[in-house]
Amino acid sequence: MTIERRELACTGVELTSLVLGCAPLGGLFAPVRAEDAAATLDAAWDAGIRAFDTAPHYGVGLAEERLGAALRSWPRSEVVVSSKVGRLLVPTDEDVDGAEGFFATPRRRRVRDYSRDGVRRSVEQSCERLGVDHLDIALVHDPDDHFDVARDEAIPALAELRGEGIVKAVGVGMNQTAMLERFVAETDIDCVLVAGRYSLLDASAAAVLFPACTARGVAVLAAGVFNSGILADPRPGATFDYVPASEPLVERAIAIRAICERRGVAIAAAALHYVLAHPAVSAVVVGARSAAEVTENARHLATPLPWDLFDELAAEGLLAAPVAGGPR
Numbered sequence: 001m002t003i004e005r006r007e008l009a010c011t012g013v014e015l016t017s018l019v020l021g022c023a024p025l026g027g028l029f030a031p032v033r034a035e036d037a038a039a040t041l042d043a044a045w046d047a048g049i050r051a052f053d054t055a056p057h058y059g060v061g062l063a064e065e066r067l068g069a070a071l072r073s074w075p076r077s078e079v080v081v082s083s084k085v086g087r088l089l090v091p092t093d094e095d096v097d098g099a100e101g102f103f104a105t106p107r108r109r110r111v112r113d114y115s116r117d118g119v120r121r122s123v124e125q126s127c128e129r130l131g132v133d134h135l136d137i138a139l140v141h142d143p144d145d146h147f148d149v150a151r152d153e154a155i156p157a158l159a160e161l162r163g164e165g166i167v168k169a170v171g172v173g174m175n176q177t178a179m180l181e182r183f184v185a186e187t188d189i190d191c192v193l194v195a196g197r198y199s200l201l202d203a204s205a206a207a208v209l210f211p212a213c214t215a216r217g218v219a220v221l222a223a224g225v226f227n228s229g230i231l232a233d234p235r236p237g238a239t240f241d242y243v244p245a246s247e248p249l250v251e252r253a254i255a256i257r258a259i260c261e262r263r264g265v266a267i268a269a270a271a272l273h274y275v276l277a278h279p280a281v282s283a284v285v286v287g288a289r290s291a292a293e294v295t296e297n298a299r300h301l302a303t304p305l306p307w308d309l310f311d312e313l314a315a316e317g318l319l320a321a322p323v324a325g326g327p328r
Contacts, residue, residue, distance in 0.1 A: 002302050003048040006282050009219045011169040011190045013136050015051035015080040017276060018301055020044045020294065021223060021287035022052055025066050026059020031104035032289050034066065041070040043291035047298035053193070053221070053285050055084035055141055056126060060096065060108040064129040071131055081132060082193075082221075084141035084173060085122040085154060088113045101242075114140065114149045119157035123166060134166050139173040139193055140183075147179060155187045175224070175241070177209045184212045193285065196224030196241055198278065200231055200256060200271050200313070201249065203321035210280040222275045223285035231256075231271040256318050263309050269300035270309060276301075278324040 003018045025037040032040075044052070054063045064083065071079060087110040097103055100110070113122070123138060138158050143150035150172070161167040172183045173193035180192050192213060197205040205222075213220050225231070230238040230245050234253035238245050245253070257267040275284050288294045310323035 008169055008282055009217050013169050015283055016049050017283050018049055019051040019053050019283050019285040020049050021285045022054040022063040022067055023058040024287045024289035026063030027103040027105055037066045039291040040288055040294055043294040050078055051080040053082040056089050057087050059102045059105045061089050061129050062105050068130040080136040082137035083126045083135050084139045085119045086114050086141040088122055114146045114154040116153045116157040119154045137169045138167040139171045141173050151187055177205050181209050181212055184216055184218050191219040193221040193223055196227055198222050198275055199225050199227050200274055201227055201320055206321055214280050219282045220280045221283050221285055222281045225271050225275045225284050232268045263306055269303045272300050273305050
């Protein structure tokens with residue numbers, strides 16, 4: 001499987017099957033130097049990645065600014081830019097280093113705002129930081145405690161911007177499936193970004209969310225395919241959903257890796273191929289904080305897999321759900 005172009009259903013947006021997640025470039029968990037962020041973005045471009053997912057939340061705008069610097073040297077028509085709404089950024093004199101897990105960031109703080117005016121202001125500010133005149137994808141970001149206002153104001157505001165040509169596709173990005181299922185059923189969205197809920201270890205999104213998306217013509221972007229680290233490097237102390245993984249999860253991931261290695265496959269490659277094989281999934285969103293990580297992920301995607309590997313994992317009771325579809 002190589003990095004390929006796929007159409008985001010009914011939107012006219014074509015994105016690559018591998019999307020670079022830009023949260024690490026905003027200093028997630030540790031600072032990232034500007035030159036390393038630039039090298040990461042250049043490596044993504046060189047690997048054939050043409051879609052990038054960011055948000056005001058990521059480094060209080062730093063990730064957007066760094067992506068914007070790279071966009072100035074790329075043909076805008078070839079790039080899909082995804083950002084998010086729900087957090088407005090305001091200047092502050094407070095020490096914000098490490099706030100919400102981001103380091104070496106500008107002195108700004110986040111203010112939750114899913115109102116119509118807040119959403120329109122958020123898109124305007126994101127476009128300024130990115131140096132673009134429109135967003136290809138705009139997602140309502142983490143509205144877990146704000147469902148009503150997100151449904152009644154944020155999504156209609158994004159739909160207005162879609163009608164004005166400032167946004168091409170509208171969606172919601174979350175770490176859970178239950179509320180995404182409600183957004184799919186109750187609103188007119190083009191896509192969802194679901195993080196961590198479809199992987200070798202957790203396939204809960206496939207039960208109800210994916211069939212609902214297919215029935216409504218809603219595209220799926222799958223993030224968190226390594227479950228925050230455990231499926232890239234299974235070991236005691238590895239993280240699952242950004243907290244230390246339980247011992248049974250670590251043991252299961254180590255067992256998956258052992259079978260993968262016996263078949264000559266890196267567990268990270270298996271994790272990527274498993275998610276992309278699902279017919280509901282348009283693309284995977286994978287973060288990187290260095291050029292080497294981007295290159296490695298692209299290489300994993302290009303690695304041919306013995307497809308019966310997933311049958312063996314299922315037979316051993318290690319797979320969250322049987323692999324859906326097949327190589328694409």
